[in-house]
Amino acid sequence: MSKLVLNQLTHPQRVRLLYKTILRLHRGLPTELRALGDNYVRDEFRRHLKCNPMEAQLFMTEWARYASTITQQLGLRGKPKGELGEQLDVQAVEMLKDDQVVQLYELMLAAKGLHGDTITADDVRGSNK
Numbered sequence: 001m002s003k004l005v006l007n008q009l010t011h012p013q014r015v016r017l018l019y020k021t022i023l024r025l026h027r028g029l030p031t032e033l034r035a036l037g038d039n040y041v042r043d044e045f046r047r048h049l050k051c052n053p054m055e056a057q058l059f060m061t062e063w064a065r066y067a068s069t070i071t072q073q074l075g076l077r078g079k080p081k082g083e084l085g086e087q088l089d090v091q092a093v094e095m096l097k098d099d100q101v102v103q104l105y106e107l108m109l110a111a112k113g114l115h116g117d118t119i120t121a122d123d124v125r126g127s128n129k
Helices: 003-008 011-028 031-047 053-074 090-094 098-112 121-127
Strands: none
Touching: 011 031, 011 053, 031 098
16 A cells, blocks of 8 residues: 555554454464464454554554564465564563563463463562562
């Protein structure tokens, strides 16, 4: 889609386009990862429906970067070309809020197929003391 057309879209239209693009990209993921990814994307987009403009900009930037990464990793045919995903930057993880660290940990457990082992924000705060 051309940049001119994107600039003419309203913010909700750009959000919807990114959301649908990510779900379409997930079709190329293995079944288990697709289900996990789709559920995570739905939850994240719902959580940020009413965020402030600064958070919305950061949210859109990061999800667009994710879509770009997945596009590169899946290639034109939508089949993985090697390993999926990328390592998280340590500095980026250190900037996360406690509840975001908990969410990231629970996502890791879900991705590894581990169930029932969850932590809370209190656990994270307790481990930082």
